[in-house]
Amino acid sequence: MQGAARNFFSLAILYAIGGLVLGLHMSITHDHGQMPVHAHAMVAGWLMSSVFAFFYHLFPLVGRSRLATVHFWLQGVSGVALVVGLFFLLAGNTSVEPVVAVSSIGFFAGVLLFAAIALPAIWREPAQMERRIPGSALQES
Ligand code: HEM
Ligand code: HEM
Known part of the structure; x- marks a missing residue:
């Protein structure tokens, strides 16, 4: 894996570890307040970052683009910011609410940007991909 694929999969693993530690903590303490x-x-x-990682792994040129880094x-x-902000909000710290609100909008904007990156890539002519990546597996699709 390279570029955005590697970054997203590393991030996914960090989410999985953090999320599972919290899940175990909730189970052990019988306090599901942070559900x-x-x-x-x-x-x-974990799941969305993994999907982004595998998309960029399937489209390596797209994954190395500046837009994928953005x-x-x-x-x-x-x-x-959304997950950490929500943790503090649910713990009773209402002052972080603007952080949760802004980061939610940022997260949604990220999905819109992903749509703008991914849709042209998946609809692109296979011949165009062949010219750009000679000898790659993309030639077969
Ligand atoms: C060590 C493993 C895990 C533990 C101990 C754990 C623990 C928990 C607990 C205690 C709840 C709250 C249930 C409730 O109050 O109704 C919960 C909910 C949830 N967990 Fe986990 N979890 C684990 C793994 C996972 C994984 C791997 C995923 C997804 C990839 C996941 C996704 C969810 C979701 C989506 C909910 C919310 C369900 C709902 O809306 O009712 N959990 N988990
Ligand atoms: C813009 C970002 C998002 C916002 C503001 C948001 C907001 C919410 C809210 C208000 C709830 C109800 C929580 C409750 O009743 O306690 C919820 C639940 C849930 N959301 Fe999201 N969500 C967002 C993104 C996502 C995404 C991208 C996914 C999955 C890919 C997701 C998966 C879930 C799940 C599984 C639940 C049920 C578990 C629960 O009740 O906590 N959400 N979300």
């Missing part, structure tokens, strides 16, 4: 943080860390963090940082920073 939304665990749920978002696991699904919006996507990684927008999705990554807003996602982590």
Whole structure:
């Protein structure tokens, strides 16, 4: 893996470790108050970042583009701020609410940017890919 694929998969693993530690803590203490943080860390963090990683792995040229780097940082920073902000919000610290609100919008903007990156890539003519990556597996698709 390279570029955005490697970055997203590294981030996914960090979400999985953090989210699972929280899930175990909730189970052991029988306090499920942080359930939304665990749920978002696991699904919006671990699973979505993995999907982004595998997309960029399938489209390596796209994964090394400047736009993919912008996507990684927008999705990554807003996602982590969302999950961490939500943790403190649910712990009773209402002053972090603007952080959660802004990061939610940032996270959504990241998905819109991903749509703008991914849709042209998946609809591109296979012949165009062949010219750009001679000898790659993309020639067969
Ligand atoms: C060590 C493994 C795990 C433990 C101990 C754990 C623990 C928990 C606990 C205690 C809850 C709260 C249940 C409730 O209050 O109704 C929960 C909810 C949830 N967990 Fe986990 N979890 C684990 C792994 C995972 C994984 C691997 C995923 C997804 C990839 C996941 C996704 C979710 C989701 C989406 C919810 C919210 C479910 C709902 O809306 O009712 N969890 N988990
Ligand atoms: C813009 C970002 C997002 C916002 C503002 C948001 C907001 C919310 C809210 C308000 C709830 C209800 C929580 C509750 O009743 O306690 C919720 C639940 C949930 N969301 Fe999200 N969400 C976002 C993104 C996502 C994404 C991207 C995923 C998955 C890919 C996701 C998966 C879930 C799941 C599994 C639940 C049920 C677990 C729970 O009740 O905590 N969310 N979300």
